[in-house]
Amino acid sequence: MDRFRRLKAALCALFLLGSSAAQFSAYAAALNEYQIKAGFLFQFTKFIEWPSGAETGDTFNICVVGKDPFGEILDEIRGEKIKNREVEIKHTGPHGLDGCQLIFISKSEEDRFDKILNSVKGKSILTVSESPEFLGRGGMINFLMSGNKIRFEINDKDAKASGLKISSKLLSIASRVKS
Amino acid sequence: MKFTSVRFWTYLTIALFIPASVQAADAAKITSFSLEDLMNTEVTSVTRSSRPLNQSAAAVTVINQEDIRRSGATAVPELLRMVPGMQVARITASQWAISIRGFNGALVTKLLVLVDGRTVYSPLHSGVYWDVQDLMPENIERIEVIRGPGASVWGSNAMNGVINIITKDSKDTQGGLVTGLGGSEEQSGALRYGGKIGEKTTYRGYGRYFNRDSSHDGNDAWQMGQGGIRVDSTLNEKDKLAFDGAYYNGEEDLRTTFSTLTPPFREVMNADGVISGGHFLSRWEHAYSETSDSTLQFYYDQTYRDSVILDEYRYTGDIDWRHHFMLGDRNEVVWGLGYRLNADKTKGTFSAYFDPGSRTDNLYQAFLQDTIALVPDKLWFTAGTRLEINDYSGFEAQPTARLLWQPTEKQSVWGAVSRAVRIPSRLDHDLQLNGWFTPGVRLGRLEGDHDRDSEVLYAYELGYRVQPVKRLALDVTGFINDYKNLTTTRLIGNEVENGFPITRLAVDDEMKGQAVGTEIAAKFQATDNFMINSGYTLLQIYLNAENDGLGTAEAAEGQSPEHQIFVNPRVDLPFDLELDAALRYVDALLRSRVPAYWEMDMRLGWRPTERLEFSVVGQNLFHNHHQEFPGTGNPESQRAVYGKTAVKF
Numbered sequence: 010m011d012r013f014r015r016l017k018a019a020l021c022a023l024f025l026l027g028s029s030a031a032q033f034s035a036y037a038a039a040l041n042e043y044q045i046k047a048g049f050l051f052q053f054t055k056f057i058e059w060p061s062g063a064e065t066g067d068t069f070n071i072c073v074v075g076k077d078p079f080g081e082i083l084d085e086i087r088g089e090k091i092k093n094r095e096v097e098i099k100h101t102g103p104h105g106l107d108g109c110q111l112i113f114i115s116k117s118e119e120d121r122f123d124k125i126l127n128s129v130k131g132k133s134i135l136t137v138s139e140s141p142e143f144l145g146r147g148g149m150i151n152f153l154m155s156g157n158k159i160r161f162e163i164n165d166k167d168a169k170a171s172g173l174k175i176s177s178k179l180l181s182i183a184s185r186v187k188s
Numbered sequence: 189m190k191f192t193s194v195r196f197w198t199y200l201t202i203a204l205f206i207p208a209s210v211q212a213a214d215a216a217k218i219t220s221f222s223l224e225d226l227m228n229t230e231v232t233s234v235t236r237s238s239r240p241l242n243q244s245a246a247a248v249t250v251i252n253q254e255d256i257r258r259s260g261a262t263a264v265p266e267l268l269r270m271v272p273g274m275q276v277a278r279i280t281a282s283q284w285a286i287s288i289r290g291f292n293g294a295l296v297t298k299l300l301v302l303v304d305g306r307t308v309y310s311p312l313h314s315g316v317y318w319d320v321q322d323l324m325p326e327n328i329e330r331i332e333v334i335r336g337p338g339a340s341v342w343g344s345n346a347m348n349g350v351i352n353i354i355t356k357d358s359k360d361t362q363g364g365l366v367t368g369l370g371g372s373e374e375q376s377g378a379l380r381y382g383g384k385i386g387e388k389t390t391y392r393g394y395g396r397y398f399n400r401d402s403s404h405d406g407n408d409a410w411q412m413g414q415g416g417i418r419v420d421s422t423l424n425e426k427d428k429l430a431f432d433g434a435y436y437n438g439e440e441d442l443r444t445t446f447s448t449l450t451p452p453f454r455e456v457m458n459a460d461g462v463i464s465g466g467h468f469l470s471r472w473e474h475a476y477s478e479t480s481d482s483t484l485q486f487y488y489d490q491t492y493r494d495s496v497i498l499d500e501y502r503y504t505g506d507i508d509w510r511h512h513f514m515l516g517d518r519n520e521v522v523w524g525l526g527y528r529l530n531a532d533k534t535k536g537t538f539s540a541y542f543d544p545g546s547r548t549d550n551l552y553q554a555f556l557q558d559t560i561a562l563v564p565d566k567l568w569f570t571a572g573t574r575l576e577i578n579d580y581s582g583f584e585a586q587p588t589a590r591l592l593w594q595p596t597e598k599q600s601v602w603g604a605v606s607r608a609v610r611i612p613s614r615l616d617h618d619l620q621l622n623g624w625f626t627p628g629v630r631l632g633r634l635e636g637d638h639d640r641d642s643e644v645l646y647a648y649e650l651g652y653r654v655q656p657v658k659r660l661a662l663d664v665t666g667f668i669n670d671y672k673n674l675t676t677t678r679l680i681g682n683e684v685e686n687g688f689p690i691t692r693l694a695v696d697d698e699m700k701g702q703a704v705g706t707e708i709a710a711k712f713q714a715t716d717n718f719m720i721n722s723g724y725t726l727l728q729i730y731l732n733a734e735n736d737g738l739g740t741a742e743a744a745e746g747q748s749p750e751h752q753i754f755v756n757p758r759v760d761l762p763f764d765l766e767l768d769a770a771l772r773y774v775d776a777l778l779r780s781r782v783p784a785y786w787e788m789d790m791r792l793g794w795r796p797t798e799r800l801e802f803s804v805v806g807q808n809l810f811h812n813h814h815q816e817f818p819g820t821g822n823p824e825s826q827r828a829v830y831g832k833t834a835v836k837f
Contacts, residue, residue, distance in 0.1 A: 085218055086219055177796065
């Protein structure tokens with residue numbers, strides 16, 4: 010029993026020791042909205058097949074159109090591998106989207122959805138945004154909030170028309186599927 | 189005293205040096221999050237944060253929707269087999285023995301189980317009727333299991349741990365779902381539909397019915413139907429309302445040992461029992477500001493259970509208020525108040541009855557917890573306590589102190605010291621249990637005792653989580669639980685009653701003891717399509733009855749397995765196929781002579797479209813039948829196969 014007590018004392022001492030050992034580094038704080046959305050963007054690509062023609066070029070280009078809500082977050086994805094190609098992050102206007110495999114259209118571009126989506130129509134480019142109007146205008150994946158979690162809805166019809174094949178796993182966890 | 193320092197240092201060494209941790213949420217890198225992780229991650233702003241559970245200073249396991257779907261489990265208890273530190277054994281087709289950190293039995297007294305904030309342990313005996321906690325698996329959002337004392341925040345009875353079952357917001361169950369399941373041991377069907385009322389309100393309604401077969405050598409087939417509704421309304425940016433109601437009704441075949449004062453004195457009877465009940469819950473969440481919010485919750489719960497030797501009606505009303513806010517930049521405070529009214533009406537038989545037959549009890553609670561960022565983003569100290577006044581043991585305090593240190597973004601160390609109590613139940617105070625030592629010759633009676641004290645636990649925990657490489661997350665926890673006032677019985681005397689000699693025993697609290705253990709969880713995402721979830725549990729219990737106490741609960745030393753292992757691989761195959769397995773090893777229960785066993789479940793799923801899912805599941809594949817826990821007539825779990833179809837519309 011004595012030993013047992015001593016050991017418990019040792020345990021307590023350990024906790025106290027911990028409280029003075031303060032000079033160590035960072036803690037991954039709780040995730041903010043755009044960290045989660047960036048995570049989703051990266052994961053989406055694993056569950057979507059691009060037609061072979063679209064996979065030319067050395068890099069997998071993720072393009073952000075309009076005001077970038079991600080800040081530095083997307084830099085974490087830069088250099089990762091998607092479809093065996095290195096990821097490049099580009100910020101572009103509504104033009105020059107041809108080389109992109111995935112475009113994230115910022116909410117700031119709501120008035121220009123039609124124009125942007127028309128310019129990539131029929132090309133194998135995955136379009137993602139975060140506006141309730143997005144799917145109705147022909148966009149493919151739209152983020153929404155459910156409570157304090159991020160959910161998304163998918164427009165499989167227009168994705169198919171563009172030659173993108175979205176896996177049933179991704180479709181099954183979408184909040185809504187337009188097919 | 190069998191406890192040695194060598195053993196202790198082994199635990200500590202394991203706890204400190206074998207790398208460990210939780211889910212991928214530990215990783216800072218966003219690309220390491222799986223789709224499921226992301227679905228389950230809550231968005232938190234820097235200030236108003238409910239820190240992800242797995243970064244808390246406690247041993248936490250979260251079972252998410254994907255874990256539930258791919259387990260092939262048809263009942264909540266079966267899901268808990270994938271939690272290290274838990275003991276799960278099926279006694280009969282409708283009864284489970286489920287514990288955290290030991291003391292397992294049909295009615296485990298040291299566990300708090302909550303369904304959407306509604307406590308479901310019975311104040312009659314402090315145990316949980318798992319048969320009626322049967323939710324539709326598709327309605328469960330997640331199950332959080334917190335091992336170790338959780339009373340300071342979660343509430344009474346959370347001595348060895350808390351199981352927190354959270355169902356989905358009706359926003360996430362829109363549209364229709366039909367499921368049908370047919371198999372050798374079970375047949376079931378369910379229908380669910382969710383829709384919108386206006387812009388701000390969503391709802392769902394569901395109904396479910398199942399029939400489960402008798403186990404091997406058992407008389408325990410059962411059927412149950414249930415239905416429920418849920419409505420969620422976002423009134424404005426600051427207010428959310430939720431309403432939830434459900435009703436169930438079922439019939440169970442039971443095998444019971446029945447004692448009478450007339451011949452044949454003692455017989456084992458096969459009979460029918462009835463279970464029914466329902467609840468209504470409402471919750472109002474309000475945000476005062478970015479850094480301050482509150483929840484007000486009320487529920488009413490009613491249950492009825494006719495188990496041949498005892499009928500019980502129970503009525504519970506509970507109101508709970510909690511407020512969460514930031515005090516300055518460094519203090520995160522949660523405090524709350526609660527009141528619960530519990531009334532019952534029992535009708536017993538000579539075998540077992542309660543005296544008095546009816547009773548109404550009050551419970552008043554208050555709690556306060558503060559988490560202080562001692563070093564921002566690196567070191568947190570949490571102190572909190574729950575104070576309560578109950579009708580059995582009066583005033584109780586359950587404090588805890590916790591420290592969490594995150595030296596690097598991929599690892600964290602935490603420790604905790606807590607005091608927790610298990611307040612006496614109706615059974616401890618008011619039970620009268622009669623049985624024959626020798627039928628027709630000598631009787632025995634166990635009587636409740638109003639002087640019985642609360643069981644007290646001082647728990648010392650230490651945990652370490654690490655993600656040594658991107659695809660591997662490890663979590664190791666070591667603990668020492670120091671108990672006193674555990675249940676014993678004491679001899680009152682030998683007398684003559686109704687013409688028979690009788691030995692009278694009373695419930696007492698003269699046992700001390702320790703439980704020590706280590707729990708290791710490992711999650712390995714080998715490739716994007718292949719992951720393994722596994723765990724190991726070591727548990728040793730040393731109990732000592734004192735002052736001539738008869739050590740009824742000393743049996744607990746041999747009622748929980750010393751070693752347990754589970755390995756659950758999960759593979760995504762081409763053509764939208766999924767292959768899952770769950771392999772488990774459970775050590776022998778020495779006291780009740782249940783041998784050690786290996787068992788395995790397997791599931792093959794096919795999801796040709798997002799609206800359609802077919803699966804074939806085999807359970808307990810290694811044996812025709814095997815025993816997991818002793819029950820009347822020694823029923824055994826059987827091998828089972830079923831097919832399931834789920835269609836969304």
